[in-house]
Amino acid sequence: MKEILGFLRELSRNNDRVWFNENKDRYLAVKAKVEALTERLIAGVAAFDPDTSRLRPSDCLYRIYRDTRFSADKTPYKTHIGIYINPPFGKKSPTCGYYFHIEPDNCLVAGGAWCPPSPQLRAIRQDIYDNVDEYIEILDNPVFRQYYTKVGDNLLKTAPKGFPKDWEHIDLLKPRDFTAFAPLTQQDLAASDLESRVLDRMQAVKPLNDFLNYTLAPDND
Numbered sequence: 001m002k003e004i005l006g007f008l009r010e011l012s013r014n015n016d017r018v019w020f021n022e023n024k025d026r027y028l029a030v031k032a033k034v035e036a037l038t039e040r041l042i043a044g045v046a047a048f049d050p051d052t053s054r055l056r057p058s059d060c061l062y063r064i065y066r067d068t069r070f071s072a073d074k075t076p077y078k079t080h081i082g083i084y085i086n087p088p089f090g091k092k093s094p095t096c097g098y099y100f101h102i103e104p105d106n107c108l109v110a111g112g113a114w115c116p117p118s119p120q121l122r123a124i125r126q127d128i129y130d131n132v133d134e135y136i137e138i139l140d141n142p143v144f145r146q147y148y149t150k151v152g153d154n155l156l157k158t159a160p161k162g163f164p165k166d167w168e169h170i171d172l173l174k175p176r177d178f179t180a181f182a183p184l185t186q187q188d189l190a191a192s193d194l195e196s197r198v199l200d201r202m203q204a205v206k207p208l209n210d211f212l213n214y215t216l217a218p219d220n221d
Contacts, residue, residue, distance in 0.1 A: 004034060004102060034081055044199040048206060060083055062082050064078050083099070128173060135172065138211055155175055
């Protein structure tokens with residue numbers, strides 16, 4: 001991990017094609033390490049989510065090259081690495097998976113639904129409203145709470161349309177993103193069992209993913 005983070009840190013200070021091309025061999029070495037790491041994480045996740053076993057690293061990794069066509073930021077390279085293990089079809093699946101974000105001073109594990117389209121967002125809120133006791137049980141589970149302090153970001157200021165404003169759990173419906181994040185400390189990153197720590201966080205978020213995927217999975221429409 002030290003080599004990966006070191007390369008990303010230098011890339012963030014030298015985000016141009018000349019530097020990148022001069023350090024292409026270093027990038028290829030980092031890329032190989034990330035692919036090997038992803039393969040091991042896929043195997044680890046498959047132990048508690050068997051559909052993951054059909055995935056390959058290429059199904060879970062993103063290109064380092066940024067699409068700058070519609071962005072004011074014209075820097076050509078991403079300065080983070082995202083590993084998104086999302087069974088059964090990979091990173092483009094419409095459902096929730098297990099995300100490992102690698103970035104200097106901002107490494108984390110995440111799960112849940114990020115930026116779902118309006119129909120799916122409405123369906124998630126309805127499912128929480130209809131099954132709130134089950135949802136609260138997931139959020140209050142000690143294993144989940146050990147790593148994830150909250151679910152949801154990008155909050156509405158008031159109750160979403162179609163739901164009673166005086167409902168006692170209305171705050172649970174206000175997020176636009178139903179995501180959960182578990183930061184990794186420097187101690188985690190330096191630990192010899194880092195991969196186990198990442199997998200522990202991924203397994204802890206599985207019940208949330210399962211709850212949301214009941215609504216999001218195409219077969220459940």
